[in-house]
Amino acid sequence: MRTADIAAQDPPAARCSGPVPPVPGQVEERRLVFDGFGYECRIVHQPAALTAPLVLLGGSSQNRYSWQGHEKWLSPLCTLITVDLPGYGSSDFLPARYGIDFLAAALRHMLAAIDVPRVNLFGGCFGEVVGLRFAQLHPEFVRRIVFCGAAKHLPEIYTDAVPRLSQALERGEIEEAAGGLVRLFMSNPGAGRVRKHAAVARLLQQQFLNQTPDEIKKAVEHNTRLMTHGCYRPLPVPAVPSLVFTGEYDTLCTPQMGRELAATMPAARFTTIKEADHLVTVERRQESSDLIGRFVTHRSIDDLPYCNAVESLCADPVHTTACR
Template structure:
């Protein structure tokens, strides 16, 4: 195993995906190398945290800057860590033969390098896949867990869409691929009232069109990785406080799919956020940040006006 710290470079501040001044705390950019693959993490330090550091693992189309809009809500509570793992963001390309266990090991490597032996762990969409495997393989690092837009099986929408998206990208038909991506992640307008649905649809479409050739290659490899290695292993999950949530109109990883995953986790709770779909953390940024922050600081989450009823699927399954 080769590990090293490499000099961090300032990434481009374009398309809203680069660095902006932090809401609070000192920001540090770290470059790391794991098993020969360079990757980068971003740390927003909190001098007097209320809880353990919060590690945010986002979706496949997100990078370490995608959570800056949440910082003003979360950085007063804890030190925040976001990361471009190998194969994602500005990190080195990672061949699809490297699976989810490798990415989980990279998260462990990062925490060892940062000197963070115990963290609060958030995983959204694909980030949940990596976060869950990390928690299963390295439970000693995990204090609490929150998953969003989660599932223990591939959505049919995803497996049906991947071949079409891959072919469109390989043919250079980026507009067609962008339209397909929007259909995949956004709920049908008839599913129910979703906050900022039209604005988020435009944002997602524009972000995909603006991807670099490197990012498109990584997107294809990401889908190959998932379909090759799968998204779930029935391994033990640490018995730490856990929460699974999604938007009430999530049509990609439906509420029932999130509920099924929660049922496999000891003492996990489950809820849905009103007027949101799979992109709940974008559509209802303040509310989702409040929910995450409450759970990671052991504050009540029952009876919140923006959530539906909180359930305990694991107890019902038992």
């Protein structure tokens, strides 16, 4: 197994002996190589952190820059780490024969390479799939877990839509595929009031229309990867404080699916954010950032005006005190 670490920026000028501590908000880009596949990570340093670094794993259509809009609320709390794992964003193409275990191993490689022994872990949509497998296989790295738009199994509407969408992408019918992807990720307007629904739909449509050939190739391979390997294995989950949430009108990974996942975790709570759907972290950016930030800094998440009731869904009654 070949690994390497390639600095993506010049080091600061040396003015004294010993390491130079990063200044608040200093951004570092790193290019890493795991098992021959190059990938990229982005670190927003916070020397005066209130908690362990927060790793943000986004969905398949997001990259390491997708969380910049959340930084003004989260970066004062801790160091933020985002990553384009192999097969995603600007990282190397990854054939679908490499499954979720490989991506979890790449995440472990990243944390070892940047010398981060313990993290708060956030995973949204596909990021939850990788994050959960990582927590199951490498629990020693995980301090707290937050998952959003999560499910134990691939939603039926996804498995039904994937063949049509992948074929449209392969034929170059980008507009047709983009429309189908928007309908897949966003709730029907009749489901309930969702903030910024029309604006986010337009943004998503434009994002899909502007995909490069490389991004389209990776998107098709991503769908093949998920359909081939699935998204869940019933392995033990570390008994660390955990939170699962989604938008109250999420029609892709429904609230009930989120509850089912939370129930498999020994120290999990569940809630929904009001007036949002699967794209809750875009539609209600400040509120979702506040919820994540509160949880990873050990503050109360009860009775927040933008959330519905917080439910305790511990699978193991031995750990019920950790849910509170």
